[in-house]
Amino acid sequence: MSLDDHAPSIGVLANPAAGRDIRRLVAQASVFPIAEKRNMITRLFSSLGMLGVGTVYMMSDGNGIADRIRHALETPPPSDQIWPKVVFLDMPIEDRAVDTLVAAEKMVAHGVGGIIVLGGDGTHRLVASRAGDVPITALSTGTNNVFPAMREASIAGLAAGLVATGQVPVGDCAVRNKVLRVDVNGVESDLALVDLCTSTELWIGSRALWRAEGLDQLFLSFAEADAIGLSSIGGLIRPVTRAAEGGLWLNLADPASAPIIVTAPLAPGLMIDIGVEAVQDLRPGEAISLRAERGVVALDGEREIEFSQTDKLAVRLEWDGPLTLDISKVMTYAAEHELLHRVNAN
Amino acid sequence: MPLSKDELLKAYRMMKTIREFEERLHVEFATGEIPGFVHLYAGEEASATGFCMHLDDRDKIASNHRGHGHSIGKGCDVDAMMAEIYGRGNGLCGGKGGSMHIADLSKGMMGANGIVGGGSPLACGAALAAKQLGTGGVAISFFGDGASNQGTSMESLNLASVWNLPCIFVVENNGYAEATSSKYSVACDDAADRASAFNMPGVVVDGHDFFAVYEAAGEAVKRAREGKGPTLIECKLNRYYGHFEGDAQTYRGKDEVKNLRATIDCLDRFRAKVTSADLLSEAELDVIDGEVAALIDGSVEKAKAAPMPAPAELLTDVYISY
Ligand SMILES: Cc1ncc(C[n+]2csc(CCOP(=O)(O)OP(=O)(O)O)c2C)c(N)n1
Ligand SMILES: [Mg+2]
Numbered sequence: 001m002s003l004d005d006h007a008p009s010i011g012v013l014a015n016p017a018a019g020r021d022i023r024r025l026v027a028q029a030s031v032f033p034i035a036e037k038r039n040m041i042t043r044l045f046s047s048l049g050m051l052g053v054g055t056v057y058m059m060s061d062g063n064g065i066a067d068r069i070r071h072a073l074e075t076p077p078p079s080d081q082i083w084p085k086v087v088f089l090d091m092p093i094e095d096r097a098v099d100t101l102v103a104a105e106k107m108v109a110h111g112v113g114g115i116i117v118l119g120g121d122g123t124h125r126l127v128a129s130r131a132g133d134v135p136i137t138a139l140s141t142g143t144n145n146v147f148p149a150m151r152e153a154s155i156a157g158l159a160a161g162l163v164a165t166g167q168v169p170v171g172d173c174a175v176r177n178k179v180l181r182v183d184v185n186g187v188e189s190d191l192a193l194v195d196l197c198t199s200t201e202l203w204i205g206s207r208a209l210w211r212a213e214g215l216d217q218l219f220l221s222f223a224e225a226d227a228i229g230l231s232s233i234g235g236l237i238r239p240v241t242r243a244a245e246g247g248l249w250l251n252l253a254d255p256a257s258a259p260i261i262v263t264a265p266l267a268p269g270l271m272i273d274i275g276v277e278a279v280q281d282l283r284p285g286e287a288i289s290l291r292a293e294r295g296v297v298a299l300d301g302e303r304e305i306e307f308s309q310t311d312k313l314a315v316r317l318e319w320d321g322p323l324t325l326d327i328s329k330v331m332t333y334a335a336e337h338e339l340l341h342r343v344n345a346n
Numbered sequence: 347m348p349l350s351k352d353e354l355l356k357a358y359r360m361m362k363t364i365r366e367f368e369e370r371l372h373v374e375f376a377t378g379e380i381p382g383f384v385h386l387y388a389g390e391e392a393s394a395t396g397f398c399m400h401l402d403d404r405d406k407i408a409s410n411h412r413g414h415g416h417s418i419g420k421g422c423d424v425d426a427m428m429a430e431i432y433g434r435g436n437g438l439c440g441g442k443g444g445s446m447h448i449a450d451l452s453k454g455m456m457g458a459n460g461i462v463g464g465g466s467p468l469a470c471g472a473a474l475a476a477k478q479l480g481t482g483g484v485a486i487s488f489f490g491d492g493a494s495n496q497g498t499s500m501e502s503l504n505l506a507s508v509w510n511l512p513c514i515f516v517v518e519n520n521g522y523a524e525a526t527s528s529k530y531s532v533a534c535d536d537a538a539d540r541a542s543a544f545n546m547p548g549v550v551v552d553g554h555d556f557f558a559v560y561e562a563a564g565e566a567v568k569r570a571r572e573g574k575g576p577t578l579i580e581c582k583l584n585r586y587y588g589h590f591e592g593d594a595q596t597y598r599g600k601d602e603v604k605n606l607r608a609t610i611d612c613l614d615r616f617r618a619k620v621t622s623a624d625l626l627s628e629a630e631l632d633v634i635d636g637e638v639a640a641l642i643d644g645s646v647e648k649a650k651a652a653p654m655p656a657p658a659e660l661l662t663d664v665y666i667s668y
Contacts, residue, residue, distance in 0.1 A: 034535040204558070
């Protein structure tokens with residue numbers, strides 16, 4: 001049984017790569033298996049179907065999530081649940097980050113009322129660059145993330161479904177996020193949601209940044225004292241909330257000579273001394289040129305851009321990031337407006 | 347530690363030598379002059395090179411049926427390898443092993459292996475020896491996605507973990523075991539997931555990027571040398587030729603290999619990165635290309651000219667009485 005095609009739709013975008021980057025070797029980062037992502041997604045279906053979401057659009061992938069969901073759809077849902085119709089997007093599969101970009105674009109083009117993202121900071125970063133004003137429900141799959149929170153999928157599904165079906169007004173419950181944009185030779189190139197860090201390492205290599213050596217400048221859209229990863233360096237000196245107008249900007253240095261040393265949890269199980277030379281406020285719109293002549297730029301903890309002497313890079317904090325749903329606010333609104341409880345007339 | 351200029355040149359020479367060796371074998375095999383089976387490693391060079399760049403004389407490797415790259419990486423003589431593949435008496439193993447049994451114990455290359463999954467138990471043995479003797483050496487087993495499903499691979503992961511061996515398991519996932527897709531045949535998400543079950547770190551790296559492999563390999567080798575135990579690293583990569591020379595490859599997409607060569611070739615990527623970072627010049631790399639081409643030309647010429655093993659050699663090196 002499925003709901004009619006005119007019912008509201010939602011995108012569910014799960015990173016098909018099980019967290020297997022080098023942080024399992026150089027730190028003690030958690031592993032989040034695809035089987036559990038599949039379970040989370042079926043829990044989303046329960047909530048979305050109950051609220052009348054008709055269609056869920058999903059990314060096609062070569063790594064197994066789509067296959068497992070197809071398999072899950074072959075057996076009827078538990079008890080009398082009605083799940084939405086699931087449509088796998090018609091798209092080329094490259095098994096790379098570009099798949100996520102394409103899928104997010106297609107979801108937006110299909111007019112979804114929200115995109116539920118399952119992944120880490122990196123996956124959210126990719127979706128954020130394509131989501132426009134479609135509200136994102138951010139779900140972390142793993143403990144190594146700052147932007148998305150670890151939450152129960154059924155509740156996230158309720159919140160996303162309540163908004164997509166118009167039962168809760170998006171304006172009351174979605175928040176705009178700051179982003180860090182990087183311009184390469186005057187052209188807007190990419191963005192980070194939480195941290196943008198330059199390093200004098202030369203290569204993207206195995207992507208993660210986990211050593212103090214080479215870290216050069218760090219730009220933060222927000223910095224929480226209880227965060228994991230690069231943003232903890234700022235968060236442990238001068239915390240900045242997601243809602244605060246500006247961000248932070250730090251020049252890093254060798255801990256042996258730096259005026260401030262922060263012991264920062266750069267990855268799960270990995271506490272490292274980082275030298276800090278200067279901490280400054282980062283004002284929205286202000287373009288800061290990078291001081292390194294060559295090196296790499298890491299976006300939300302992963303090396304993404306290699307640059308050389310001939311490249312000019314600048315970083316800006318902007319308030320034009322993605323809209324994210326505040327799940328607690330949506331659910332509180334639902335309670336106050338009696339959306340999920342009713343008085344028994346008997 | 348960033349790679350020095352000499353190290354970058356060495357890495358490029360290693361990858362290029364493997365590539366030329368394989369491209370040339372692809373051509374020569376078609377003439378019918380080479381006996382036996384040949385499985386080519388072209389496309390996967392960054393993996394063997396990224397790991398072998400960290401190894402020295404203390405270290406040992408176990409290879410598989412696709413072993414030319416590992417052999418060159420560990421320092422086997424290219425002329426002697428080519429002669430071996432041609433079945434000549436001056437081959438690395440007297441001409442009796444051929445492509446699938448190339449070995450040179452003096453270089454720590456414990457052998458290509460016709461038994462899928464046969465290498466990892468050998469690597470465990472070498473790692474145990476290094477540990478008992480306190481040499482600081484490590485052992486690496488290179489094996490495929492298909493081999494990762496073998497019982498011997500699982501047993502070796504278990505043993506290496508239980509005995510905390512300086513052993514590194516490198517799954518070279520090229521997407522196929524013969525014609526069977528690894529997406530179908532490997533039950534977990536990534537072959538690297540198996541590491542958690544055996545209580546060791548499991549990591550996936552881009553096997554087309556020398557620098558990605560080199561970095562992860564360096565961490566795993568360091569960990570092993572420091573006595574911290576085994577690691578499993580899965581390199582996602584692709585082979586440019588069939589499973590064996592002569593494979594019609596009906597199971598592959600029409601332009602699959604063409605696209606791979608055009609977009610993610612490990613040698614092209616290496617060249618682009620080091621030249622745009624101004625670390626090496628095109629001219630310096632071109633010199634290596636020329637030297638490698640001459641080396642491979644010479645090795646084929648010499649192999650063809652060399653005599654076959656004498657009939658009297660039939661039983662030497664075949665049986666060993668302990
Ligand atoms: C024990 C054993 N079973 C089967 C074979 C036949 N065989 C040779 S190579 C191969 C596939 C190996 O695939 P993979 O490990 O992925 O290595 P690749 O060829 O892709 O490098 C098989 C099944 C064999 N040689 N040994
Ligand atoms: Mg294979």
